Each structure stands twice: as C-alpha cells, then as structure tokens.
Amino acid sequence: MKRISIVMASVAVAAAATIAAMAPASSHGVKAMSSGTVKITPLGSHDGEFCRRDRAMLFEDPNGTRILYDAGRTVAGPNDPRLGKIDVVLLSSVHGDHIGDRVIANVNAGTCAKPKTNVKMAPNSNTAAIIASKKAKAYAGGEMRNFLRAKVKAAGGSPKQIDVLRFGGQRKAGGVRIAIVPVTHSNGAGPAFLNKSLATELKKDGLTAYVGPDNGFILTFSNGLVVYLSGDSGISAEQDVTVRRFYGAELAIINAGGIFTSGPEEAAFSINALIRPKAVIPHHTNEAATKGGKLIPGTKTAKFKSLIKAIPVHLPLSGRTMEFDGNAKCVKGC
Numbered sequence: 609m610k611r612i613s614i615v616m617a618s619v620a621v622a623a624a625a626t627i628a629a630m631a632p633a634s635s636h637g638v639k640a641m642s643s644g645t646v647k648i649t650p651l652g653s654h655d656g657e658f659c660r661r662d663r664a665m666l667f668e669d670p671n672g673t674r675i676l677y678d679a680g681r682t683v684a685g686p687n688d689p690r691l692g693k694i695d696v697v698l699l700s701s702v703h704g705d706h707i708g709d710r711v712i713a714n715v716n717a718g719t720c721a722k723p724k725t726n727v728k729m730a731p732n733s734n735t736a737a738i739i740a741s742k743k744a745k746a747y748a749g750g751e752m753r754n755f756l757r758a759k760v761k762a763a764g765g766s767p768k769q770i771d772v773l774r775f776g777g778q779r780k781a782g783g784v785r786i787a788i789v790p791v792t793h794s795n796g797a798g799p800a801f802l803n804k805s806l807a808t809e810l811k812k813d814g815l816t817a818y819v820g821p822d823n824g825f826i827l828t829f830s831n832g833l834v835v836y837l838s839g840d841s842g843i844s845a846e847q848d849v850t851v852r853r854f855y856g857a858e859l860a861i862i863n864a865g866g867i868f869t870s871g872p873e874e875a876a877f878s879i880n881a882l883i884r885p886k887a888v889i890p891h892h893t894n895e896a897a898t899k900g901g902k903l904i905p906g907t908k909t910a911k912f913k914s915l916i917k918a919i920p921v922h923l924p925l926s927g928r929t930m931e932f933d934g935n936a937k938c939v940k941g942c
C-alpha cells in the first residue's frame with residue numbers, strides 16, 4: 609500500500625512538472641510562480657549614483673544564477689570585486705559603450721558626468737575578458753556569435769562558451785529563461801576591434817564590419833518575474849507584439865537618453881502605450897542623473913519619470929541592490 613502511494617505521488621509530481629513546463633512565457637498563460645526575489649544591482653561608475661556611462665547591471669535569480677548585462681566601461685575588468693561569480697554575460701551591441709572598448713580603472717574615478725574610463729581594452733573588450741575569466745556562458749546569433757567567439761578565444765577562453773541564440777528562440781541558463789528580442793539600432797564593429805589590414809580598408813570608406821542585429825532580451829526568472837532589457841532601441845512595434853503580448857514583460861529596463869536611442873518622451877510612450885509593465889527602470893540616459901542618490905531636476909531621467917504616471921519608476925543607483933518579487937514589486941532596496 610505504502611509503495612503504491614509513493615508511486616501515485618511521483619506520478620502526480622511528474623504531471624505537475626509537465627503542466628508547469630507547458631505554461632507559456634506570456635503573462636496571459638498560467639504563471640509558474642515560486643518564492644524568492646530577483647536581485648538587480650547596477651554596476652555604474654560611481655557608488656550610489658546614476659551616471660553618464662552606466663550600462664552594466666547584475667541580475668541574480670533566487671536559485672543563485674548570476675547574469676551580467678552589458679559590462680560596458682564602468683565594470684573595472686574581470687577583477688572588479690563587484691562581479692563575483694558570473695554565469696551568463698549578455699551583450700546588446702558591440703558598440704564601445706556596451707562591449708567595453710575601454711574601462712574605468714577603479715570605481716568612482718573621474719566624475720559622474722565625466723567618468724575616467726581610460727584603461728584600453730580594444731582590440732579586445734571588457735565583455736570578452738569577463739566571459740573568459742569567469743568561464744561564463746554568452747548567447748548571440750550569427751555574425752555576432754562568431755565575432756564574440758574569436759574575442760573570447762583571444763582573451764584566453766573557449767569559443768564554446770558562446771552559444772547560438774536568435775530572435776524567436778529561447779535558452780535556459782540555470783533556471784532563467786533567456787530570449788532575444790529585436791532592437792531598432794545598428795551593430796557594426798568599429799575599426800578599433802578589427803585586424804589592422806581590414807581596419808585600414810574599412811576606415812578609408814568610413815565603414816564598420818557587419819556583425820548582425822543588436823540584441824534586446826527577455827529574462828524569465830524562476831520566481832516568475834519577466835524582465836525586458838531594451839538595448840539601444842527606439843520605439844518599436846515589437847515592444848507591443850513581442851515584449852508585451854507574447855512574453856508579458858512585467859519589469860522594463862529601457863534606454864531613454866535620446867540621440868542614440870529613444871529619448872525620455874519616446875521611452876515613456878513605449879512604456880505607457882506599448883509594453884505596459886508593472887514597473888520600470890530608466891537606463892542609458894547619458895548624463896549625471898543623480899547627486900547624493902537623488903534625481904537632479906531638469907535631467908532627461910527626471911523628464912522620463914514625470915511622464916510615467918501609472919507605475920513605479922526605480923532609479924538604477926550603482927551598487928544598490930533592488931529586490932523584485934514574481935510580480936515586479938520592489939520589496940527591498942528601492
């Protein structure tokens with residue numbers, strides 16, 4: 609009898625697991641929720657501030673999986689003590705401010721408006737150095753994958769660390785589901801990253817090397833939280849169709865600096881009308897947005913915040929860890 613009930617119990621557990629695995633990523637489906645919070649820590653140039661060059665963000669799943677998004681110039685190389693264990697590195701584009709053509713020597717070097725990022729990493733990059741040193745995984749499609757494989761190999765890692773992932777597909781890394789979504793931008797590798805003969809030829813015509821499309825990302829954490837990372841995007845119908853309707857993003861981290869990406873008005877439109885998340889973090893605003901951790905009036909970040917009425921706007925202050933539950937509610941550090 610006891611044996612039968614154990615068998616019955618394992619059948620029930622297996623059936624429940626199958627149902628959970630079948631649940632769609634979208635918030636319209638049944639959401640597989642578990643407890644725990646996702647920890648998000650911006651790794652900017654200046655402790656406690658949101659500064660001009662800030663790109664990097666660290667995500668930690670309740671199960672311990674740690675994901676670094678856009679190492680950029682403000683992570684002081686693979687030995688930056690803020691990094692710790694890194695399981696996955698995500699890269700939105702190979703532009704210098706994201707891949708890290710040069711980096712800060714130490715956190716707080718220079719000012720928030722003009723961080724001192726003078727340690728040269730090109731022709732390799734901060735991103736490849738971190739992937740190699742941390743033995744991390746990275747995901748990219750087509751040409752960008754091959755470009756990164758070569759860089760990681762040159763940095764002492766293995767090309768096998770870079771797995772294929774393109775728009776439409778998903779991968780699972782330590783319990784976190786990762787999907788790539790389109791970005792409206794460009795993704796050329798500049799001459800600084802190329803071998804000398806190719807760089808010389810391309811420079812003559814003012815061209816960069818083609819490395820495929822940029823990456824935006826959807827991260828679905830094990831507590832059910834769905835996060836959208838916009839990359840350097842403008843307004844895009846994908847933010848309505850793919851990011852909201854299919855993936856059901858609940859927390860959006862959106863670039864809002866203008867000129868190179870959406871500005872505050874465009875980013876606010878994406879949030880209010882297209883993505884409609886439960887909370888938002890402005891990103892990549894290319895300015896010293898805070899002083900003493902407080903938002904400076906008249907900044908682009910302040911403009912963006914004033915245009916978001918219905919949901920909380922959380923500032924990405926460097927080194928401050930924010931914790932989100934499975935419904936995108938900030939329960940600590942905001």
Ligand SMILES: [Zn+2]
Pocket residue numbers: 703705706840868892
């Ligand atoms: Zn950028």
